[in-house]
Every structure is written in C-alpha cells, then in structure tokens.
Amino acid sequence: MLIAALALVSLHTFAPRCSAANVKIGVPENYDGIFPWYLAKLHSLPVNYSDLVVSGDDEGIFGVDAQFLYALKPLDREKQPSYSLQVSFRASMQRQSFTVEVCVNDKNDNVPTFIEESMRGSVQLGLLKGIPFMQVEAVDRDDRNTAHADLRFSLMEQTPRIPSSQMFFIDSITGEVSLTEEGASTLDPEMCGRYKLSVMVKDMAGKANAFFTTGIVTVEVTGNTWASPDPVRLQENLPGPYPIPISQVKWSGSQAEYSLEGEFPEMLFTISREGVIYLNAPLDRETQDQFQISIVVERPDGREIAKPVELRVMVGDTNDNRPTFPQAQYHTVVKELAARGTEILTVQAADNDDPKTDNVRIFYRLVGQIPESPRALFRVDRDSGVISVQADSMEGTAPQYTLTITAEDAKGLNSSCTVVVTVQDENNNPPVFSHHEYGPFHIPEDASVGTTVTAVLARDADVRGGDSWQVEYHLESGNEEEVFTLVPDKQTNEVSLVLSKVLDFERESEYILVLSAQNPVALVRGRYGPASTATVSIYVDDVNEGPILSQSHYEVTVREGEEPGRVIATIRGYDPDSHPIRYSLQGDTKKYFSIGKYSGELKTVQALDREENSTYTMEVIAVDGRNSSLSASTLVTVQILDVNDNSPVLVGDYSWKYLCTPRWEDQALVLASRDSDGPQHGGRLNFSLRSDATVRRNWKLTPINDTHTNLSLNIPHLAPEVYTVPFTISDSSSPPRSTFINLPVTVCPCNVRGNCKVAAKQLQGMPTIQSAVGILLGTFAVIGTILVVVFMRLSYQNPKRPSQTSQERVPLKMSI
Structure with missing residues (x-):
C-alpha cells in the first residue's frame, strides 16, 4: 500500500485538474509497477455514498476504492489512446454521476517502418536538380503529435558511385528524392542505368537515442522525350479555322504542366495539357517573319522540372503588299x-x-x-x-x-x-542695251550723296525671273575714284546710276563712264558683244561753295596769369573757290579773347584766373569773303592751367567751441581748411604746431583727411583759460604756400554731460565787455583809415578815368 500511494501521488500530480462535473486524467502507457494501480482521487465523490457503478470499461480494467480510481493492468496507447468512464453513485437519497476521461500518454515504444518493403523509382534524363522524382514514406505507431513519431530521412550510401558518389539527395523531412547539381549535370543512362540507395529513417527528429530502420531504394535511369521540336514553317494569312496545331512536346516523367514564353502577342500561340502547340490567329510576315518560342515544363506547384526547349516558327511570304513610293x-x-x-x-x-x-x-x-x-x-x-x-x-x-x-x-x-x-532656262541670250550712248547728264557740284543721275536698262531674251534673265551691271572705266555707284532693281533689271561721293567742279568737271551688262551665270551659247556695253556722259556744273575748316573742334590750354596778347591757337580753313575767308568769335561774352579777321589767330586779351573760371568755350565763324551767307564754324575750348597762387585758409567759427579739463577722451575740435588752387597744388593741406616746447606739450594735431584735422589736449590737465594755439596750414605744392594761424581756444571744467561750467569769476585771459567794445571800435578806425589812403592813391594814379568797368575793378585783399 505504501508503494501504491507513492505511485498515486506521482500520478495525481501529473494528471490535469478538471471541473467538478468532468475529470480528465493523464497516465503513461506500459506501467510495470504494483497493481492495483491507483490513478487519481476522485474529488467529485462525497464522503458518504453507496451503490457506485463504473461503466464504459468493457474489459473491466478500472475500479474505484475509497474515492480513488485504479487500474488492474497496464495500458497500451497504440491499442486504445483514451477511455471515457461514467461513474454513478447514490448519495443523499439521489442518483448522481460524472464522467472521467483517462488519456494514455505515449512512450517511444515503436520503431519507424517503411510503408513499402521494396521501394522503386525512376529518374528522367534532363531533370533539374532539386526536383523530386519519387518519395520514400515511413510510419511510426507512436503519437504523431510528439517527437516519438517525428521522422527524419537520410541517404546512407549510393551504389554504384559513378560518375559521382553524390548523385542523389533525400529531403530529411519529406523523404523526397531528387538529383543533386552534380547528378543533374552528369546523369547518363549509358554509363549507369540503375542505382541502389541505402536510406535510413529515425524517430525523435533524428536524435542519437532514436529508433531507426534502413531500407533499399532502387532508382532506374530512363531517357526522356523532352527535346526541342523541329522548326515549323507557316504561311502568312492562313485561312484557318483556328486554332491550328503546329507542333507537340512531351515530358515522359511525372505529372507536368506546360507554358510558352517569347516575343509574340499574347494568345497568338498556346499549349495544351497534352503539350500540343496551337496557332490561334493569322500571321503577318511583314510584321514578324519568325518566332522563337520557349516551352517551359513545370510541376503543379510551379517549379520547373527541366530546362525549357525551343520551337522556331518561320513565316512564309504571300504576295499581299502593293509596292509604294517613299513620297507622294x-x-x-x-x-x-x-x-x-x-x-x-x-x-x-x-x-x-x-x-x-x-x-x-x-x-x-x-x-x-x-x-x-x-x-x-x-x-x-x-x-x-x-x-x-x-x-x-x-x-x-x-x-x-x-x-x-x-x-x-x-x-x-x-x-x-x-x-x-x-x-x-539656260543662258543662251546675252543682255543688250537699247542705246550705245546715254547723256550727257548735268549735275551741280553741290548735289547731295545719293542723288540719282539716270537709269538705264539692258534687255535679256531669256525667261523672265531666272538667273539667265538677271543682269549684273559694272562700271568698267571712268569711275576709278568711286564717285558713282550702281543700284540695280532685281524685279525690272533696270539699274540706277547714283552719286556716292561729294562732287568738286574745281577738281573734276566731266565724267565719261563705260557701263557693261552681263548675266550672273555663264553663257552657254553666244558671247557678250558691243551691244552689252554703253557709255554714260556726265557734266559737273560749278556752284559757289562755302569755306571749309580743317577741324570741327579745337582744344587749347593756357596757364593762368600769363601775359595777354599771346597767340594760343590758329584756326585754319580754305575756300574751294579760292575766295578770302573772314573769322569772328561768338560766345566770348567777357571779351577775354580775340581772333585775327583774316589770319584766324586766337589770342588772350587779358590775364586769366583759373579760380575765377577754369574753362572757356566759344565758337569761331568762318565766312565766305564774297557771299556772307556761306559760312562754317568750329568750337574752341580753352582750359586754364592752374598755378599755385593761393594760400590755404582756416574755415569756420571756433569762438564758441571749447575743450574740457581734465581732458576728456576722444574730445577734439575739428578744424577745417580750404585752398582755392586745384588739386595739383592744394590737394592735401598739412597742419603743424609752432616749434615751441610748451605748445607741443599742451596741444596735439591729428589729421582726419586732406582738409580737416583734430585739435585736442596733449596732457591730461590744463588750467581753465582762453589759450592762443599757434599753428601753420601748408599746401602740397613745391615749394608750398603757408598761412600762420593764432587760434583762441577756450579750456574749461565740464559737468558730467560735457557742458562747460562758467564760474562767477571770469576766466583768466578772457576779455571784458568794455575791452571788447574798445577793441572793436579801434579795429573799425584802422580799417577806415586804410581805405581812405588807398582810394586817394588810386585817384592820383588815374586822373583821366573818372569811372571803371566792373571787369577792371579788383577787390582789395587784406591779411590781418
């Protein structure tokens, strides 16, 4: 009983729990312990019951003892995998029942076996590698849902081992036998027509402790009808009826399906299950004269069995096309x-x-x-x-x-x-003039360029409008200076003689022109004779012409301040009729210049000042001496060259400006200067302090550009006062002109905003109101005295000139 109880505990733990109404118990097959074999406790039974009956057990294997289900002998799953027992009993004066299902769990107690004792197959020549040609099948009586019946196949040996020892391959799971790549390429029935393969099948998925069985597979190598069919020649436009069978292929092995591939319209060719190839529509040789059709053989699962074979279809011609021209x-x-x-x-x-x-x-x-x-x-x-x-x-x-x-x-x-x-039309007729001579024609010498002198025509008997009818005219002689030009009219073949240069009676009064007419293409019959040449006479009529100046514009340069009366230019002209020329000036409103009436010499009347005006432009008029209505003109531009005759000056009022003490960083007075001379002399102006140690210690000049400089304190602190800063301004000429300046500069203490703080007591050195008024009155008195003296001296020097023009008045220059 102790051993039975132990077995019971083990089985009860192994058995799955079920609902109260149904009990499911799993037990192993082939139990070899002590009997009765207690399987499990039936919890659905009450403690007190009577009249218990177990049904569904025809062999009387099962029974119940004290709520425990037991078996009297071992169970075999292969004989019966499960038992359904009905347990009924009486309890509480009522009949009750429930179902118990006993499932027999499998043990690996069966060896796998081949289904066929003699296994045979055949392989066709041309079969591709990996395509099964037979299947080895085996069974195992153990539970197929467990590893006990999980079978694996293997190829043990191949006999004979020619031409290779690895001609075949067996799928370990399916048992399908196919050719290896080496076998597919070297299989030859003449070398070996039969192979014996030793194969093994194992259960437990091929593990080392599995049961196994071996067997022999005989493989016959057979030839095959799978080959490319003979080429087919079909006439185009066959009358039908369609479809028309044209060829057939056959795979002699296992079940196969066929399909066609190639460059042809869909459904033009089709193939049946039996391998018969059909033509389904008329062919047109002019569209395609031959077809290369690949025939594919496949297993039902779509895998190719063998390499495709080729069918060549050639299309024969019928006379169904009319000849056509490439263009209409x-x-x-x-x-x-x-x-x-x-x-x-x-x-x-x-x-x-x-x-x-x-x-x-x-x-x-x-x-x-x-x-x-x-x-x-x-x-x-x-x-x-x-x-x-x-x-x-x-x-x-x-x-x-x-x-x-x-x-x-x-x-x-x-x-x-x-x-x-x-x-x-061919050029077999030369052009001819209607007259041998034309003119004479009179044309005035002042005729404008482009004037038509005359128009002439040479007639051509060839077809109008063609190259043979067109006439080209040439001036053979008399026009060496190209005074005239020919203007043809391509529509009428007429040519106009046009003036192309200005005529000059004094140079040439008569022209005799020789005019020829030819076609642009060569004559194929005949030649050009005297009728294709004509003479044109032209007389030039004399006309009084105006003077002609040698230049349309004169550019003259004069240094400022030069003595008047110097010849600065000579205007040159001539009259074609040899008449005298008179010259005059226009535009010289201030009468600074004069011109010789007959010589054309241009002179200055008075000294010129570049600072007053640097450029003068005037017009010189040349008039015919016999006809004043005939004239010519030219522009004269006089540029005044600069000399260094002006000193630089300080520009601006600095009396209200100041500098802070102690010195403020970046604070300075900006001093401006100007020089009236041109850039050559007054371009860059230089500021320099007087050579005094105190001045150079207290002050500093810093250039900003060519005309401005900064004046600032050179020391951190300077006593509040009005200082006189002496410095010089020099121009850039050589030698330079300079101006000496004493500039009053106020230095004062400043508040935080930089404003000068003026104390109640005036800054030392600053003038009082009384002293300022006195200085001003004294200055006016001195100026008045000087003016009186100047005017008196002028009156003594010019006693006969009571008045002067504004141009002769020279402003008084004064340096203080």
Whole structure:
C-alpha cells in the first residue's frame, strides 16, 4: 500500500485538474509497477455514498476504492489512446454521476517502418536538380503529435558511385528524392542505368537515442522525350479555322504542366495539357517573319522540372503588299538644252513582301503628263524607274510638267506618285542695251550723296525671273575714284546710276563712264558683244561753295596769369573757290579773347584766373569773303592751367567751441581748411604746431583727411583759460604756400554731460565787455583809415578815368 500511494501521488500530480462535473486524467502507457494501480482521487465523490457503478470499461480494467480510481493492468496507447468512464453513485437519497476521461500518454515504444518493403523509382534524363522524382514514406505507431513519431530521412550510401558518389539527395523531412547539381549535370543512362540507395529513417527528429530502420531504394535511369521540336514553317494569312496545331512536346516523367514564353502577342500561340502547340490567329510576315518560342515544363506547384526547349516558327511570304513610293511627290529640274536620253530623276518603290521571292519585283510606267504635248518629252525605264528626256530638245516647251508614274508588282498590285519637272532656262541670250550712248547728264557740284543721275536698262531674251534673265551691271572705266555707284532693281533689271561721293567742279568737271551688262551665270551659247556695253556722259556744273575748316573742334590750354596778347591757337580753313575767308568769335561774352579777321589767330586779351573760371568755350565763324551767307564754324575750348597762387585758409567759427579739463577722451575740435588752387597744388593741406616746447606739450594735431584735422589736449590737465594755439596750414605744392594761424581756444571744467561750467569769476585771459567794445571800435578806425589812403592813391594814379568797368575793378585783399 505504501508503494501504491507513492505511485498515486506521482500520478495525481501529473494528471490535469478538471471541473467538478468532468475529470480528465493523464497516465503513461506500459506501467510495470504494483497493481492495483491507483490513478487519481476522485474529488467529485462525497464522503458518504453507496451503490457506485463504473461503466464504459468493457474489459473491466478500472475500479474505484475509497474515492480513488485504479487500474488492474497496464495500458497500451497504440491499442486504445483514451477511455471515457461514467461513474454513478447514490448519495443523499439521489442518483448522481460524472464522467472521467483517462488519456494514455505515449512512450517511444515503436520503431519507424517503411510503408513499402521494396521501394522503386525512376529518374528522367534532363531533370533539374532539386526536383523530386519519387518519395520514400515511413510510419511510426507512436503519437504523431510528439517527437516519438517525428521522422527524419537520410541517404546512407549510393551504389554504384559513378560518375559521382553524390548523385542523389533525400529531403530529411519529406523523404523526397531528387538529383543533386552534380547528378543533374552528369546523369547518363549509358554509363549507369540503375542505382541502389541505402536510406535510413529515425524517430525523435533524428536524435542519437532514436529508433531507426534502413531500407533499399532502387532508382532506374530512363531517357526522356523532352527535346526541342523541329522548326515549323507557316504561311502568312492562313485561312484557318483556328486554332491550328503546329507542333507537340512531351515530358515522359511525372505529372507536368506546360507554358510558352517569347516575343509574340499574347494568345497568338498556346499549349495544351497534352503539350500540343496551337496557332490561334493569322500571321503577318511583314510584321514578324519568325518566332522563337520557349516551352517551359513545370510541376503543379510551379517549379520547373527541366530546362525549357525551343520551337522556331518561320513565316512564309504571300504576295499581299502593293509596292509604294517613299513620297507622294517628287521635284526635279531639266535644262532646256538637255540632250535626248538625259537622266533627270530615279524613282524607287518598295514592296514589303519577302525580298527573296518574286513578290517584290516591280515594274514602272509613265501613265500621265500635265500639260500634254504633241510629242513625247519624257520616258521611264520599266525596270529601274529612271526618268529621262525623250525629246531631242526642251526648247520652246512649257516651264513645268507634272508626270504620273505607277509601280506595279507581278500580281498587279500597284501605287503611283507624281513627279514635277521644271524646265530650267539656260543662258543662251546675252543682255543688250537699247542705246550705245546715254547723256550727257548735268549735275551741280553741290548735289547731295545719293542723288540719282539716270537709269538705264539692258534687255535679256531669256525667261523672265531666272538667273539667265538677271543682269549684273559694272562700271568698267571712268569711275576709278568711286564717285558713282550702281543700284540695280532685281524685279525690272533696270539699274540706277547714283552719286556716292561729294562732287568738286574745281577738281573734276566731266565724267565719261563705260557701263557693261552681263548675266550672273555663264553663257552657254553666244558671247557678250558691243551691244552689252554703253557709255554714260556726265557734266559737273560749278556752284559757289562755302569755306571749309580743317577741324570741327579745337582744344587749347593756357596757364593762368600769363601775359595777354599771346597767340594760343590758329584756326585754319580754305575756300574751294579760292575766295578770302573772314573769322569772328561768338560766345566770348567777357571779351577775354580775340581772333585775327583774316589770319584766324586766337589770342588772350587779358590775364586769366583759373579760380575765377577754369574753362572757356566759344565758337569761331568762318565766312565766305564774297557771299556772307556761306559760312562754317568750329568750337574752341580753352582750359586754364592752374598755378599755385593761393594760400590755404582756416574755415569756420571756433569762438564758441571749447575743450574740457581734465581732458576728456576722444574730445577734439575739428578744424577745417580750404585752398582755392586745384588739386595739383592744394590737394592735401598739412597742419603743424609752432616749434615751441610748451605748445607741443599742451596741444596735439591729428589729421582726419586732406582738409580737416583734430585739435585736442596733449596732457591730461590744463588750467581753465582762453589759450592762443599757434599753428601753420601748408599746401602740397613745391615749394608750398603757408598761412600762420593764432587760434583762441577756450579750456574749461565740464559737468558730467560735457557742458562747460562758467564760474562767477571770469576766466583768466578772457576779455571784458568794455575791452571788447574798445577793441572793436579801434579795429573799425584802422580799417577806415586804410581805405581812405588807398582810394586817394588810386585817384592820383588815374586822373583821366573818372569811372571803371566792373571787369577792371579788383577787390582789395587784406591779411590781418
């Protein structure tokens, strides 16, 4: 009982718990312990019950003892995998029952076996690697849902081992046998027509402790009907009915499906399950003259069994295409003097039928001509399509003809085109003048350039508008200086003789021009004679002409301050009629200049000041001495060259400005200067302090640009006072001109905002109001005295000139 209890505890722990109504118990098969074998406690039984009955057990294996279900013998899962027991009992005066299911758990107690004792298969030549040709099958009586029945196959040995020891492969799970890559490429029934394969099957997924069984598989190597069929030749446009079978293939091995691949329209070719290939529509050789069809063989799962085979379909030609010209209309030219037989154009039609057959042989015919002619003018070669001249000459014919040419094949299929033939005029007539001499023509010497002298015409008998009719004119002689030019009119062939240069009677009073007329293309018959040349006589009439100046503009330079009366330029001119010329000035409003009436010499009347005006522009008028209405003019520009005659000056009022003490950083008085001279002398102005140790200790000058500088304290502190700062301003000339300046500068204490704080007591050195008024009155008195003295001296020097013009008054310059 102790051993049984231990077995019971083990089984009870192993068994799954079920609901109160149903109990499920799992037990192992082939139990070899002590019996009765207690399986599990039935918790659904009450403590007190009676009349217990177990049904569903025909063999009387199971029973119940004190609420425990037991078995009297071992269970075999392969014989019966489960038992459904109905347990009924009486309790509390009522009949009750519940179901107990006993599941027999599998043990690996069965060896796998092959289904067939003699396993045979056949492999077809041409089969691809990995494609199964047979399957080895085995069974295991153990539970298939467990590893006990999980079978694995392996290939143990191959006999014979030729041409390789690894010709075959077996899938370890499915048992499918296929060729290896080496086997697919070297399989040869003549070398070996039968192989024996030793195979093994193991359970437990092939583990080392698994049960196994071995067997022999016999593989026969067979030939195959899978090969490329013979090429097929089909005529285009077959009448049908469709589909038409054209070839057949056959895979001699296992079940196979076929499909077609290639460059052809969908459904043009199809293949049946039996491998019969059909044509489903008419073929057109001109669209495609042959087809290369790949035939694919596959297993039902879509895997290719063998390499595809090829079917070549060639399309035969029928005469179903008419010859056509590459263009509907052609244009060509024939010369009017072309000889009989001259080829003028070749027309070629094309036929899309097979060029290797007579279906493409083409014949040409001339079937129409517009306009018609009384004699045959053209012909076309029947075989080559060469169009040539049939007439002896094309002279006197229409300028253009339209020919209709047909191209026809042997079956009578045809098409046509038109050829437009233009009869080209040839230059067999030279142009001729109606007169041998033209003129004389009179033209005044002042005629403007572009004046037409005359127009002449040389007539040409060739066809109007063509190159043979066009006339080119040339002046052969008399126009060596190119005074005249020819202007042709291409529409009328008339030419105008036009003046291209100004005439001069005094130089040339008569022109005799030789004019020739020729065509732009060479003469093919005849030559140019005297009638193609004419003479044009032209007389130039004299006209009084105005003077001519040598320059339209004069540029003159004069240094300022030079003595008056110097000749600064000479205006030169001449009169074509040799008349004298008179010169005069216009625009010199201040009368600074004069010009010689007949010499044209331009002089200064008074000294010039560049600072007053640096440029003078005036006009010189040259007038014909006999006819004042004839004149010419030129502009004269006089540039005054600068000399260093002005000293630089200080510009601005600095009396209200100040500097703070103690010194404020970056505080300075900006001093400005100016020099009236030009940049050459007064471009850069230099400020320098007087050479005094105290001045240079207290003050500092810092240049800003060419005309401005900063004045600032050079020491941190300076006593509040009005200081006189002495410095010099010099220009950049050599030698320089300088101006000495004593500048009063106020230095005062400043508040935080930088404003000067003026104390109740005046700064030392600052003038009082009384002293300022006295200084001012004294200054006016001195100036007045000086003016009186100056005016008195002037009056004594010029006693006979009571008045002066504004131009002669010179402002008084004074330096203080």
